[in-house]
Amino acid sequence: MTATTRFAPSPTGYLHLGHAFAAISAFEAGSRFLVRIEDIDAARCRPEFETAILEDLAWLGLNWEEPVLRQSARMDAYAAALQSLDARGLLYPCFCTRHEIAEEIARSAEAPQGPEGPHYPGTCRQLSEAERSERLASGRPYAVRLNVAKAAALAGPLSFDEHGTGPNGEMGRFQVDPLAFGDVVLARKDMPSAYHLAVVVDDAFQRVDLVTRGNDLFFAAHIQRLLQALLDLPAPAYAHHRLVLDENGRKFSKRDQAATLRAMRESGVTAQEIRRRLGL
Numbered sequence: 001m002t003a004t005t006r007f008a009p010s011p012t013g014y015l016h017l018g019h020a021f022a023a024i025s026a027f028e029a030g031s032r033f034l035v036r037i038e039d040i041d042a043a044r045c046r047p048e049f050e051t052a053i054l055e056d057l058a059w060l061g062l063n064w065e066e067p068v069l070r071q072s073a074r075m076d077a078y079a080a081a082l083q084s085l086d087a088r089g090l091l092y093p094c095f096c097t098r099h100e101i102a103e104e105i106a107r108s109a110e111a112p113q114g115p116e117g118p119h120y121p122g123t124c125r126q127l128s129e130a131e132r133s134e135r136l137a138s139g140r141p142y143a144v145r146l147n148v149a150k151a152a153a154l155a156g157p158l159s160f161d162e163h164g165t166g167p168n169g170e171m172g173r174f175q176v177d178p179l180a181f182g183d184v185v186l187a188r189k190d191m192p193s194a195y196h197l198a199v200v201v202d203d204a205f206q207r208v209d210l211v212t213r214g215n216d217l218f219f220a221a222h223i224q225r226l227l228q229a230l231l232d233l234p235a236p237a238y239a240h241h242r243l244v245l246d247e248n249g250r251k252f253s254k255r256d257q258a259a260t261l262r263a264m265r266e267s268g269v270t271a272q273e274i275r276r277r278l279g280l
Contacts, residue, residue: 002030002031003029003030003031003032003209003210003237004030004031004032004033004034004206004207004208004209004210005026005027005029005030005032005033005034005208005210005211005212006026006033006034006035006036006203006206006208006211007022007023007026007027007033007034007035007036007057007064008035008036008037008038008199008202009023009037009038009053010037010038010039010041010044010045011037011039011045011046011047011049011050011053012041012044012045012046012049013049013260014049014052014053014056014260014261014262014263015052015053015056015057015260015261015262016252016253016259016260016261017244017252017259017261017274017277017278018214018243018244018251018252019056019252019261020056020060020244020261020274020278021241021244021278021280022212022213022214022241023057023060023062024060024062024275024278024280025212025239025241026212026213027062027064029210029212029239030210032065033062033063033064033065034064034065034069034206034208035054035057035064035068035069036068036069036070036071036202036206037050037053037068037069037070037071037072038071038195038198039070039071039072040071040072040191040193040194040198042072045072052262054068055262056261056262056265059261059265059271060261060271060274060275061271069202069205069206071193071198071202074198074201074202074205075192075193077201077202077205078187078192078193078197078198078201079192079193081193081197081201081231082144082186082187082192082193082197084230084231085146085151085186085230085231088154088230089147089150090146090147090150090151090154090230091144091145091146091147091186092124092125092127092132092144092145092147093124093132093135093136093142093143093144093145093189094120094123094124094125094142094143094144094145094183094185095124095135095140095141095142096120096123096124100123101120101121101123104121104123105118105121108121112179112182114180114181114182114219115180115181115219116181116219119181119182119183120145120182120183122182122183124145125145125147125183141188141189141190142188142189143185143187143188143189144185144186144187144188144189145183145184145185145186146183146184146186146227147183148178148179148181148182148183148184148223148226149179151178151226151230152178152179152226154230155178155226155229155230156229157175157176158175158176158178158225158226158229159173159174159175159176159225160173160174160176160221160222160225160235160237160238161173161174161237161238162174162218162221162237162238162239162240163210163237163238163239164212164215164238164239164240164241165215165240165241165242166215166218166240167215167218167219174221176221176222176225176226177222178222178223178226180219180222180223181219181222181223184196184223186227196220196223196224196227197227199224200224200227200228200231200233201231201233203233203236204228204231204233204234207234208236209234209236209237210236210237210238210239211236211237211238211239212238212239212240212241213238213240213241214240214241214242214243215240215241215242215243216243216251217240218238218240221238221240244278246259261274
């Protein structure tokens with residue numbers, strides 16, 4: 001397939017076997033391969049992890065188009081996208097803490113459920129303009145949420161193409177369920193973007209037309225396709241793939257130091273052995 005693909009790790013730890021499978025899958029799925037460093041979270045991202053990521057990818061035999069894109073250099077682009085959505089009245093500040101959200105959900109016997117658990121109950125969506133202005137003026141921290149019902153009505157029916165494995169192993173065209181996640185967070189008071197917004201802005205900027213990633217992120221395509229439509233961005237196809245699990249049937253974690261590519265490489269494991277272990 002002639003496509004532009006990307007591997008977009010966060011430099012918050014060393015790569016593991018799951019990352020290796022994702023990177024190789026992206027590399028082999030297209031003719032133009034990009035590496036994007038998702039380093040928005042300045043508190044957790046570290047330069048040494050970024051260096052190790054690039055070293056591990058090169059050790060696996062992958063090469064990519066330079067320069068490497070870093071999200072920390074793209075804040076103006078995310079702020080512009082956020083402003084576009086805000087100008088259409090699709091955003092609102094949410095002042096709820098995680099504890100308050102959990103308590104509100106617990107009080108509701110019929111809290112809507114999504115792929116990542118109960119939806120945000122929409123508490124701050126109901127605030128009056130005077131209440132919002134007062135809380136903003138007080139300096140309280142807040143998240144910026146998308147009014148998904150309003151956004152879905154504006155965007156109309158949407159779909160996306162799946163070239164990999166959907167939730168039940170199927171390929172084809174999927175109709176978007178924009179309400180699947182509820183009113184998602186797109187930014188915070190001190191950060192002009194969260195994952196969903198940044199990824200669609202960057203994919204469009206880099207002309208990525210095939211997004212390859214683990215099938216645990218399949219449902220993220222629903223909210224991302226909605227954002228693409230709202231921001232008038234091109235819609236890539238998706239190729240979700242199986243997850244690589246440890247001997248206990250769990251996804252690999254950056255906290256499991258023994259499973260990192262760096263540790264394996266230093267112990268004498270070869271890149272070819274990694275490929276065989278991954279079934280490649």
